[in-house]
């Protein structure tokens with residue numbers, strides 16, 4: 171039996187995308203690790219599995235797996251690639267799609283210029299919603315990381331993020347602090363660690379050490395979380411251009427209780443099939 175898949179990316183954050191609507195797919199953490207290996211497999215940061223929705227009135231469900239094999243709740247660059255995939259594969263003819271994720275419904279929209287805008291939902295900050303061990307919700311939490319104390323802002327975009335402001339993304343200690351923050355005991359479900367350089371009130375640079383994948387060239391939910399954290403800290407305006415190592419995203423957030431909107435590209439690199 172063969173399994174058809176597409177290799178896609180959003181700003182270099184790359185995905186293996188599988189149509190689980192027309193194919194039957196059985197996954198295991200070991201298989202995902204094997205396929206995700208960049209030398210012995212296909213190579214990707216995340217695997218995306220497109221399925222039929224379990225809810226009436228919702229177009230699809232999509233599931234997200236980090237390359238370490240763990241299933242996670244949300245993926246911003248993946249959401250844009252999901253939307254491009256279902257259109258290009260003829261699974262829908264809609265431009266505005268509703269899709270169920272492990273943490274609620276999100277709304278991708280295919281734009282006329284080829285970009286995809288996604289309503290990523292309302293960010294959450296309560297420690298139990300991250301999850302983060304803290305006595306109460308705060309804009310900034312000091313976190314002991316190795317020998318240092320780092321000021322982080324915690325944000326859930328469905329998945330957990332810890333964002334810190336740095337002087338420069340070039341010199342930011344991403345490789346040193348990333349794994350320590352990811353696996354910090356105050357984050358019982360681990361966390362994605364963001365390093366944000368403020369360029370102006372409408373522009374930032376961002377690197378993210380992702381939970382379960384290491385540093386990626388871009389992280390969509392990380393960009394949403396960083397902009398939300400920057401707006402709440404009074405550092406940014408409502409619409410921000412985010413420079414990642416793989417390219418640019420536009421993030422917009424009107425403030426408390428409002429959803430975050432993310433706009434950026436989604437690219438298919440190739441389609442293939444493997445013996446399953």
Ligand SMILES: N[C@@H](CCC[C@H](N)C(=O)O)C(=O)O
Nearest residue numbers: 245246247329381389390391
């Ligand atoms: N690359 C993603 C996020 C993927 C999941 C993340 N590593 C997690 O474990 O929460 C994005 O573009 O948002």
